[in-house]
Amino acid sequence: MSDERRKFTRESAEQRKLALIEATLELVAEKGVRGATVRGIADRAQVTQGLIRHYFSSKEDLITAAFEHHMMQMTGLTFAPVAKVKGSAREQLRVFVQSSLMPPVVDPRSIALWAGFLNKVQHDAQMKDVHAKTYVHFRDQLEGLIRAALEEADMPTEPGQLYRLSTACNGLIDGLWMEGGALPEAFAPGELSQIGLYSVGAIIGLSLVD
Amino acid sequence: MSDERRKFTRESAEQRKLALIEATLELVAEKGVRGATVRGIADRAQVTQGLIRHYFSSKEDLITAAFEHHMMQMTGLTFAPVAKVKGSAREQLRVFVQSSLMPPVVDPRSIALWAGFLNKVQHDAQMKDVHAKTYVHFRDQLEGLIRAALEEADMPTEPGQLYRLSTACNGLIDGLWMEGGALPEAFAPGELSQIGLYSVGAIIGLSLVD
DNA sequence: GACCTAATTATACACTTGCGCAATTGGCTC
DNA sequence: GAGCCAATTGCGCAAGTGTATAATTAGGTC
Numbered sequence: 001m002s003d004e005r006r007k008f009t010r011e012s013a014e015q016r017k018l019a020l021i022e023a024t025l026e027l028v029a030e031k032g033v034r035g036a037t038v039r040g041i042a043d044r045a046q047v048t049q050g051l052i053r054h055y056f057s058s059k060e061d062l063i064t065a066a067f068e069h070h071m072m073q074m075t076g077l078t079f080a081p082v083a084k085v086k087g088s089a090r091e092q093l094r095v096f097v098q099s100s101l102m103p104p105v106v107d108p109r110s111i112a113l114w115a116g117f118l119n120k121v122q123h124d125a126q127m128k129d130v131h132a133k134t135y136v137h138f139r140d141q142l143e144g145l146i147r148a149a150l151e152e153a154d155m156p157t158e159p160g161q162l163y164r165l166s167t168a169c170n171g172l173i174d175g176l177w178m179e180g181g182a183l184p185e186a187f188a189p190g191e192l193s194q195i196g197l198y199s200v201g202a203i204i205g206l207s208l209v210d
Numbered sequence: 211m212s213d214e215r216r217k218f219t220r221e222s223a224e225q226r227k228l229a230l231i232e233a234t235l236e237l238v239a240e241k242g243v244r245g246a247t248v249r250g251i252a253d254r255a256q257v258t259q260g261l262i263r264h265y266f267s268s269k270e271d272l273i274t275a276a277f278e279h280h281m282m283q284m285t286g287l288t289f290a291p292v293a294k295v296k297g298s299a300r301e302q303l304r305v306f307v308q309s310s311l312m313p314p315v316v317d318p319r320s321i322a323l324w325a326g327f328l329n330k331v332q333h334d335a336q337m338k339d340v341h342a343k344t345y346v347h348f349r350d351q352l353e354g355l356i357r358a359a360l361e362e363a364d365m366p367t368e369p370g371q372l373y374r375l376s377t378a379c380n381g382l383i384d385g386l387w388m389e390g391g392a393l394p395e396a397f398a399p400g401e402l403s404q405i406g407l408y409s410v411g412a413i414i415g416l417s418l419v420d
Numbered sequence: 421g422a423c424c425t426a427a428t429t430a431t432a433c434a435c436t437t438g439c440g441c442a443a444t445t446g447g448c449t450c
Numbered sequence: 451g452a453g454c455c456a457a458t459t460g461c462g463c464a465a466g467t468g469t470a471t472a473a474t475t476a477g478g479t480c
Contacts, residue, residue: 034244175385
């Protein structure tokens with residue numbers, strides 16, 4: 001019994017909230033929203049269950065906060081790599097597709113969280129809104145990158161066709177992301193990225209591989 | 211109070227099992243596996259909760275049976291349309307892609323079930339096996355259709371490339387399927403099929419639209 | 421260093437959960 | 451039509467659920 005944790009330690013509100021949110025995400029990924037009980041979350045965050053209701057007005061509130069935190073984190077992971085690239089539009093699109101199909105974006109835990117939250121997303125208006133906004137944001141960013149890359153290559157595309165290309169590429173990336181997370185052992189490292197780059201290139205008619 | 215249901219009616223074992231499985235699928239889609247309680251399932255199936263343990267040794271057993279039933283049903287829905295087609299290989303591939311991206315295969319309930327079962331799939335060996343087999347079956351069928359269509363068009367493809375093409379098309383179909391089910395109002399009828407046909411054609415280098 | 425306030429714990433409550441089991445009921449055989 | 455047996459019910463149990471709230475504790479203020 002070398003549990004060195006003191007029984008009563010004060011932490012800042014932000015630190016405690018974050019610890020509770022991260023514990024919540026762990027448990028939602030493992031057992032779903034209903035399996036993430038307040039007692040389990042409190043244990044994981046090294047506090048007693050009563051404290052949860054000191055920082056969150058209800059379990060519902062904590063779940064919502066955890067979902068929003070996760071979505072922001074995923075958005076950050078997805079767009080950070082492309083933000084650093086200062087090359088051509090084609091190069092930016094290449095980096096975006098590639099990093100969207102690699103860890104840490106592709107990850108079994110992300111799929112488990114997506115699945116775990118889906119029920120709530122379909123029934124809770126606030127969560128549905130966050131989900132839709134994140135989806136639209138991803139899709140619009142992808143469309144912008146595709147348009148820039150095509151214009152750069154002197155391949156101007158009408159809006160309707162551009163929309164269809166973006167939807168197709170978005171679906172492709174999401175599908176490969178899902179399969180990579182759901183069956184991690186089925187793909188070698190870099191394999192999904194390679195397939196994604198080839199296929200996005202084929203769909204938009206502009207090769208992304210050298 | 212016009213509840214005309216008799217309190218005690220005997221049914222065949224198959225009929226009762228099916229009713230319980232369908233009630234289970236309804237509730238799993240609505241609230242997830244943990245939200246599908248034995249009492250809720252019994253209510254939905256118009257029986258008392260004790261009867262469940264007469265037909266299934268545990269709730270776990272019922273959930274597994276419901277999952278396998280659902281997967282078989284999805285497989286049937288997916289492959290029935292292409293089995294009726296007696297045209298060219300290209301035509302068969304066209305029908306397969308098209309029907310995989312339309313109702314009843316594309317359906318919010320299917321997504322909800324996929325998400326609801328995912329946790330169990332990741333932790334239960336038997337369910338993981340069923341899931342993997344269904345995935346591999348879908349992928350292999352798609353690969354066979356693509357190979358036949360390419361050979362028919364005098365475009366023989368080496369196995370490694372064929373594998374990558376199939377994985378890409380599989381991911382594309384899965385991703386569009388997921389988006390169509392998760393955001394039903396975002397797509398007009400036939401839109402997903404159209405985008406899927408165009409994109410699969412672009413990926414394999416053989417147009418599927420006339 | 422006593423005090424005061426907010427963070428943290430501890431405990432209780434009403435409700436739900438899966439499961440076990442004895443009691444009932446209906447259709448089938450003879 | 452009496453009797454038998456499986457299908458079906460009804461009820462109870464122990465464990466787990468979210469929530470409420472009173473009791474403790476730590477750390478900054480004067």
